[in-house]
Amino acid sequence: MKAVELSKAYDPKSFEDRIYQTWMEKGMFKPVAGEQSPFTVVMPPPNVTGILHMGHALNNSLQDILTRYYRMTGRPTLWVPGTDHAGIATQNIVERQLAKEGLRRQDLGRDRFIERTWQVKEKHHGIIKQQLQKIGSSCDWDHERFTMDEGLSQAVRESFVTLYERGLIYKGEYLVNYCPKCGTALADDEVEYQPVSAFLYDVRYPYSDGSGFITVATTRPETMFGDVAVAVNPEDERYTHLIGALLDLPLTDRKIPIIADAFVDKSFGTGMVKITPAHDPNDWQCGKRHNLEKVNVLNPDGTLNENCPQKYRNFSAVEARGMVVADLKEQGFLVKEVAHNHDVGHCYRCNTIIEPYLSNQWFVSMKGMAEKALQAWRDEKVVFYPKRWENTYTHWLENIHDWCISRQLWWGHRIPVWECQDCKQVIVARQDPTECPNCHSANLVQETDVLDTWFSSWLWPFSTLGWPQKTADLATYFPTSTLVTAYDIIFFWVSRMIMASLELMGEVPFRDIYITGLVRDKQGRKMSKSLGNGIDPLEVIDQYGADAMKFTLSYMATQGQDILIDMDSFRLGSRFANKVWNAARFLLMNLEGVNLIPVSMVTLTTMDTWIYNQLNVAAQNVQIALENYKFNDGAQAVYDFFWNDFCDWYVESAKRGLYSDDPAVKERQVSLLLDLLAESMRLMHPFASFISEEIYQKLPNVEGLLINSTYPSFRSDRVYTEDALKVQRLQEAVTSLRALRSDLGIAVERKIRVVVKCDPDFVAASFFEEQKNLIAGFVGASSLEVDNSMATDKAVPVAGTGYEMYVFVREAIDVEKEVLKLGSDIEKNRKSLEAVLAKLSNEKFTSNAKAEAIEKEQGKKAEFEEKIEKGEKHLALLKTFL
Incomplete structure (x- = not known):
């Protein structure tokens, strides 16, 4: 068998498009x-x-x-x-x-x-x-x-006609949310409320008999031309004697009554509310209760119409407001105006202020369907991940309103309703009618409105x-x-x-x-054009590759949490892809002259059974993670297995066999490594699809495409609990020895001598003896002996589970010299810390410096404190060897 060449550097641009085209051509997505x-x-x-x-x-x-x-x-x-x-x-x-x-x-x-x-x-x-x-x-x-x-x-x-036949779709004159810019009605949930700085105007409405006036508070004086009454709370003792009196509507020649309605808030403004049924949802309901006239004062474009005095017509609501306020002031009707902040509805598409607008619209009756949807949730027929979003679902359904589905647009599904111009018959049909079923006239006109976009999406x-x-x-x-x-x-x-x-x-x-979750910037802000903090996925792919983007996003997709990223965040996925590429390249370079043997014929060592056990665990963890939509756990399982278990431990342990002069030993090791590499590509394919497919196609031990190969699953014959424990103890020993080297500042090039003494019942004693050269290589030891009889009185003990290690520190470093150096370093860091503390306690600095400068000094403070803490710990340890 010949060595397989992978390019020296990982370059996703060289294969991602090609791989996707292959999948498409071979129908792999069907x-x-x-x-x-x-x-x-x-x-x-x-x-x-x-x-x-x-x-x-x-x-x-x-x-x-x-x-x-x-x-x-x-x-x-x-x-x-x-x-x-x-x-x-x-x-x-x-x-x-x-x-x-x-x-x-x-x-x-x-x-x-x-x-x-x-x-x-x-x-x-x-x-x-x-x-x-x-x-x-x-x-x-x-x-x-x-x-x-x-x-x-x-x-x-079909859905429109069916729901109409069931009495769930109807048309009627209602007060709807209307966007003057888009020129269409909107559903309640398409309105976004935003705080607006405005004014509250107190306006005098004179009694028609000339006996005085009342004062009404409003934020929309331009809509007063649609007023048909003034309402007071029936329990407001200030005004009960006025109920039934007539008022002159300012700037007009109309008269309106004072009525009583419990919806009026006695404590807001003057406690008197002008009633404009055609332009306020509460007033609409009040008007229905009292059978009041509905006077629409707006044109579809948001300007004032013919129901207003001539001088205000065809001006926008905002323009007319200024004119009306000026006239009220000039004619003595304006009592005062005060600043007033309140939430105002805006169009979710163009951000224009929404106008409550009286018009004929089509609606879906929602309450019955909402109850069915709630029951499906109660019966756990639908389940949310994470569960807290069930509250949003249930709250909306429990407080649902009928859905306005007609839109005054041209782009969309035209409402399948026709009216006979001769007999006025309304026809709702699955097929376009050619004549009226009632009078057989061909003079039919279709409804001009289209359906809300969501009406097609809810059938998706x-x-x-x-x-x-x-x-x-x-x-x-x-x-x-x-x-x-x-x-x-x-x-x-x-x-x-x-x-x-x-x-x-x-x-x-x-x-x-x-x-x-939402994808936000590093400051936690929602990405938007206005902030300029968005990230183009194609730019990420151009810089790092599609796998790097997908792996990073999945790795960070903790259930129930938003993702905070910037462009540098995708280095995580890029580093992982590079690790995968380099590991595969290393293995594929070592195939020259090797004949593969079936893995089923290989006698496995403890390290072999351990790595298959870890693969088994990783496959099970991915299954559990994806079945519970914990994508980050799945990505973590893939990462930990390939980077830590396979590359850092198994491949290192396998190098002796890989470089062996004995052909049989090398064939055995290469066969296992290729089998594990193929399994690893299957394991990571959902999370890093392109690179895993590209490498898989280079493997001599597989056939076909990776995308439709079998995913690794938990196998009972791959459970090696005792062997996994043995390797766990080996890893514990290596980690402890590396930590000691770090704590004592023993340079990488300095070798240490180690003796391991095992308890009588230590399960991994023979395994430690077998792998002592591997352990020595991992920790930079000149020699590592597993021998309970060796003298260790001048060595530093390091405890383990079922064993103890002794490190002859004085053979590796000059303790006295290290103690002096450490003491000097600690003193220098203390002086630096004092200087920073003095700066931070200087009021002149803290009051005049920019936030960035203060933050920088606080960072220095934390850095020096950490260095001093580590140094003192290190020094105390070294002094025990003097």
Whole structure:
């Protein structure tokens, strides 16, 4: 057999793209039928508006780990990729493009605008797909879906009509959240509340009989033109005698009554609240209770409309507010204005202030479906990892409101509702109607609104598998196994998918829900464009490689915690990949002239059985970790086995056999090392997929691709408890001797002499004797004897479990000289510490210096204190040898 060449330096750019292309060409991402239950995961579809960020990299890396692991365990495995049409965001992009050309969507018309939007979709979709492939996502691209493809469009229509037929979808005039910039209604959970610095205005409303006035407090004086009453609390003794009185609405010729309603907070402002049902949620409910008129004062673009006095019309709410306040002041209606900070709703997409807006919208009745979703959780049909996110799930479902699903957009699934212009019949249909079923007129007009983007996304786990058709995929892979997603869409998406699935499929869409942490910068801040602290996954891959990125993210993905990283963080994964590469290169260089023998024919030594035992333990730990979504534990198990057990201990112990002049000894050792290297590549493949596949393809003892090989599993025939204990004792001895060398400052080049004395019942006595040269090599010993009869009265004892070691320190170092040197070093560090303490206690320095300078001095203080502490400990130890 010839030696195998790996390039001297680890260069992921030389093979990652090639390896991925090989997997694609050979169909390695397709599910393979088998007897085990399938493992299915659907990708949370990224919006087709942009590119992937580190949150996407984390989410897809963890899904890839699960997919590769279960594929290798033999389960038919399907990872469904896809993208979301992102109605509001995508339409905004196209409208901004048109604005640069001096155009509006209305200039193009609906059909041409949608054509233009499809072009944007195709461009961004291509970018996203390339990025997912670049990070190594092993999803089945033949199953790729888009929320507006033909199949999903059919699913959307089927679900809408079915829910309408069940009385769960309805249309009505309601006060909704409205974004003037996006020009559409939003659901309650699409509104983000932010603190805003504003003013609270006290305004006089005169009695109509001229007997005086009352004072009303408001933050929105521009909406007063929609006032239809003033409310007081019925238990507020200040105002009970005023109930029923009429008021003149300032700046208008309208009169409004004073009414009583318990929702009024007696302690807020003046205790009198103007009621504007068309522009405030509380006022809306109050108006319904009192059968009040609803006066809408806004146009769809957020400007004031014809229900306002002429001079204020067509001005934005903010512009009109200034004008109204000025007029109230000039005409003597404004009592005072005071600063007032309060939370105001903003659009989750464009950050525009949301306007409560009265309009006709389509809604889904949610309470019944929410109760089913809660019961599924109570019955443990869905389980959250970590469990604390169940509180977010249950709280939202227990306090759910009906879902406004209509959007005043052009990009999206158009609502499948038509109205006959002749008889006004409303038609809700699975297929486009050609005539009215009532009067047979062909004069039909379709609803212009589209459905909320989430209405297609809540069908994702089953629509992507072919529903409403009864496909083989749906029968085989639904319900899916696991959902991996972020916490901020538990109510947007996770809860709704469970509700839709229970309603339309009769079962939950998945059982396990793993909620990832957020990827933050080193300061704990959320990554964002405005802060400029984001990290591009492609830049990480360019600098370190895809494996380094995935391994680092999984290693740091502690369940329930956010990940704090910067670019340097990925050195962790890079160092591990380099270790793997160099170890494999070293072994493959030593194959020249060796004939491999079957490992089953090899008689194993204690070190051999120990390493197979450790491999067994690592495989079991990975299984436990991934089944419980503790990705960091899985990555740690892989790291510890390969770096510590295999490289640092076993390969070192195997070098004697590897370099032996006896061909039989060398063949035996090489055969074992190659077998272990192949097993190691299988073990690490889910976490470091490219490098493990590249190395695996170079091994002379394997066939086929690593990606579909068998994952190492726990084997009872690989349990070597006693041998593992023996090696554990050897490692303990080496660690103790190395610690003593460090404590005494014995230089690496200085050799020590060691004697080991074993207790009569020490299980590893013969093993220590057998491996004494190995131990000596590990600790830099000139000689190491396992002999209870040797004199050790001038040696330093080092205790072990079942044995004791004696180190002849004086033969290695000049104790007197070391004591003097240490004393001098300690004194120098004390003086340095005193100088730092003096600086930190100087008020002039601490009050004038920058925070960075103070922090630097505090770091010096800690450094000198540590040096002094270690030095004194070291000195005390050395003095015992004088």
